[in-house]
Amino acid sequence: MKETDDIRSLAAAAQQLDPMDRKILAVLVEDATVSYAELGKRVGLSAPAAHERVKRLKKSGAIRRMAALIDPGAVGKGLLAFIHVDTSGWGKTPALMAIAECPEVEEVHSVAGDACMLLKVRAASTRALEGLLARLYDTPGVKATRSYVVLSTYLERPPQPGVTLSWPVPKAARPAEIVQ
Amino acid sequence: MKETDDIRSLAAAAQQLDPMDRKILAVLVEDATVSYAELGKRVGLSAPAAHERVKRLKKSGAIRRMAALIDPGAVGKGLLAFIHVDTSGWGKTPALMAIAECPEVEEVHSVAGDACMLLKVRAASTRALEGLLARLYDTPGVKATRSYVVLSTYLERPPQPGVTLSWPVPKAARPAEIVQ
């Protein structure tokens, strides 16, 4: 039996995405409402085959879930901001993580660089943003915050399956090759 | 006829989300695969009524689209970074906007604060991130960049329909009330 490098085979098995899988992902990331017949037609497969692939992609975790992407403005959350949080000591305290329960908070990352934590926040108003900042400063360990309020958004999309294969050589940018 | 404040009625008509709409959005943001019968059951509506609501939410733009949310690791993009870009002059040049074509670039915002542009980038490796930075520095008008590489992500989700109604009064945090 060929049981080499089994250590990461669990992850590897789940990540073996052939070109067909990538094509399917590319379609579904853009529009998850296509019928399996239509999806199959676009990638060159029958409906049940496409269905089988999608089922596998879901089970493996490559597709986390199908979601409705809503217009923040429509739900009255027109203000977007990124907040850098400096903490004293280790940032990931339960008290700080608790803000993740606010529906305003969309992302929480720990980052390398001069900030400990980075938050993406979408609120109804500057008043609401102030409320969130007040809550942040109330949290033990929070030393300082720097807010970057978004003036306008030119691009915002979920993770894409595509990867740029060749980057331009510095000082001579030419069209980049893209896969999927 | 009651034609008061018609100026913003175009937007207003599209944003009149009653509590039922919010409930529907809350369900669909989490799982867009539920049947209309199931959706109706969860919000207290018949299948056709739920269907009608969703159709209206789509048409009004409150629901932008249904999308598959994929695991970045599964497609080999394990590196996430936020890049602040300082530009000389006005940031939104066609040359700078062109990087939006890279599938690595997920977000492009102009922000208030000490950075002109803010990018959210997901790449396969530090090598790929370097390639993107190289391309950035090749772009006319780009003065400097600061990269914040994400060490770990604790929360990452699409826009939520919910809004926090009452923020804790400073220096006395109590459980926040949340609608939907």
Added chain:
DNA sequence: ATTGATGCTTAATTTCATTCGGTCAGTATG
């Protein structure tokens, strides 16, 4: 060569989306 596994196909079945009247409450209008 034979077996087993994988991945596909077409065809059949079942579930669900969508359409179609018809009812009810609220609201303007004669």
Added chain:
DNA sequence: CATACTGACCGAATGAAATTAAGCATCAAT
């Protein structure tokens, strides 16, 4: 007030799509 209109809902019916089933080709390993 009564009437007509509008908007939102429901149950039933129809049509489309998801899902299952059965059979076939390819490939790897015995």
